[in-house]
Amino acid sequence: MSAVLKSSNGKMQINMQSCRTFAEIKDQLEEQLKTAGDFWLGGGVSIETGHKVLSSKQLEEIQTILSGHGLHLQTNDSEASTGFESSGHDPSLFEQLPYYEDTALICKSLRSGQKIFTEGNVVILGDVNPGAEVVAGGNILVMGSLRGMVHAGVFGDDAALVAAYRLSPTQLRIASHITRPPDGELIVVQCPELARIRGGKVCIEKLKI
Amino acid sequence: MKSRVLVVTSGKGGVGKTTTTANLGTALAMMGKKVVLLDTDIGLRNLDVVLGLENRIVFDIVDVVNAKCKLKQALIRDKRFEGLCLLPAAQTKDKSAVTPHQMKNLTNELRSDFDYILVDCPAGIEQGFRNAIAGADDAIVVATPEVSSVRDADRIIGLLEAAGLNKSRLIINRLRSKMVKRGDMMNIEDILDILSIDLLGVVPEDEVIVISTNRGEPAVMENASRAGAAYRRIARRVTGEEVPMFNLDDSNNILDRFKKLLKLAR
Known part of the structure; x- marks a missing residue:
């Protein structure tokens, strides 16, 4: 070296x-x-x-x-x-973007009942199905469809964000904010999206790379 | 009114315990009762999905018994009916996360706030079943007109009696009257003969159940649904009302009824 x-x-x-x-x-x-x-x-x-x-x-x-x-x-x-x-x-x-030392890389899809917890960031190369849980101290990135429950910034970091290739979670939490998709409406978005807190509210926006 | 704890059980899986719990609970809430539904199928929770409340879950039954949150915090109020609440199961744990003793305390705590506490029991006869029946006053056994389902229901009734629950009542689910008429399906009398417990109701096979389950809206809210109507009648029987048994004849159209009337006149 x-x-x-x-x-x-x-x-x-x-x-x-x-x-x-x-x-x-x-x-x-x-x-x-x-x-x-x-x-x-x-x-x-x-x-x-x-x-x-x-x-x-x-x-x-x-x-x-x-x-x-x-x-x-x-x-x-x-x-x-x-x-x-x-x-x-x-x-x-x-x-x-808050900085976290460790990033866990999960190279599989998470099925119902499976749970991932990391103190840092987590990157999932697969889907997160309904009933699965991803909890991270840092940011969460899902390179597939996010349909389960995710909690980013679990230790209270408001700046943590959640990004997914297809973002349609049953519930999305960032720090102490808990959100869910509205009842009755079926929102279909065919592009990667990003969720983060802006002005004290969880906002979903297009992921621009 | 004294509150009742009713456990919905079957032994066999897939016979409609969760569907029955959701529909019976909703029907009781429609009658103005205060109802709480308890999902004890820890690790394989479904009741929240059938009720369309999955995305509201923050705390669950395991959090409550481990005192991680207050009972009131974990109860999810139904989006349609004021008097209906759900206590969801945990999905990332298993049945051993709760003990029968804890369940008994939990149901007793709920008695003060609700008229009916419906416990959705998991399939099987292991710890999940023992948890579910721990705090129950009465049991509702669900069976489909199949030999395997009736066999399991019989075993369950025996276990319930051993646990001191002697007044179990039966719901026969997914009955197809046309098949019964042809002699291809067990009829109600056959089933009652084997199980020899009181019949609470018969629910016909109905496509609406599949549609409503997928949508997260119980079938009892659909006026046109035959299964929904059956569940509404069952709910009235649960409250102690005398309701005659549903006419299960598939021929519900006016022409058939007219023919029947003519036959009677002759």
Whole structure:
């Protein structure tokens, strides 16, 4: 594995491609700085993200690690280096998205009576049938039809969101909000949708990617 | 009025316990009674779906007995009838999540607020069945005119008697009078002969049941439904009213009735 922190042409760079997960990068960085002692003291560090995307919270975490060893994060002139622009995503959505360390990947459909609980995010590669339950501390993403009960942000995170390829849950909960589809109306939407809290209410909107 | 706890049971699965509970409960609520329906089929809950209340469930029977919520919080008020409530089963647990003792306490707690407490029993004779009958005053046994269903009903009646429930009453469900006439189906007398308990009512086979179950609206609300009418009569009998048995003749059209009258005149 290549080093996280590299020095080239008198410039120090954190290479995000060197590790697989953000947690690994943090650990590696911490270790490298510890062994280097005050060799790099007072220097500025830039970040090479490559194809990875960093959230503002992750940036902040790197900043605290660096400042703990007498270094500072050099803000690049172009936004592209932090990965926001280059990825072509709506930056506002990523700014609002709460950050969770762990994401569980479920590679099957959930049938009635089956229940998934995770403290972080959950991604389901399959359907969630009526009678199944998905409860997560973070965000919930269903790459199939969501017809069961989901509860995102179960520890009270209002910013958590639920997205599904087809969003038609029996009940949808975010933090302390409980919603259900209206009686008598059959709403058929043939596109991926996103549910999140806006202005104290759960709103369903088209998922724009 | 003293409140009654009635358990709807059958032994065999698929004979219409849940349909009977939903329709009988709704019919009693239509008569202005205060009714609560208890789904004890933990792990395979259906009663909420039949009543069209599935998306309102927040707490369930397991949460109530484990004191995770108050009983009033878990009760779901029906969207059509003021006096009708549902206490749903849990879907992600199993029958061992509740004990007969807890069920008895639960039904006793409900007595103060409701006239009728209908308990929807799961199929089988294991813990789910023992839970369901724990707090019951009386049992309603549902059977279809099939040898296997009647055999299971007989076993269930025996178990009910062993548990001290001696006044079980029978509902014969899904009767096809044309088949009975042809001699292809057990008739009411045959069934009563074997089971030797009081008949509470006979419900004819009716397509409306399938439609109403899928829609989440009990068939008793459909005036045109023959099964719905049968359930309304059964509800009146449950309240103690004397109601003559339904004419189960399939020939309900005016021409047939006219022919019958002519025959009588001759």
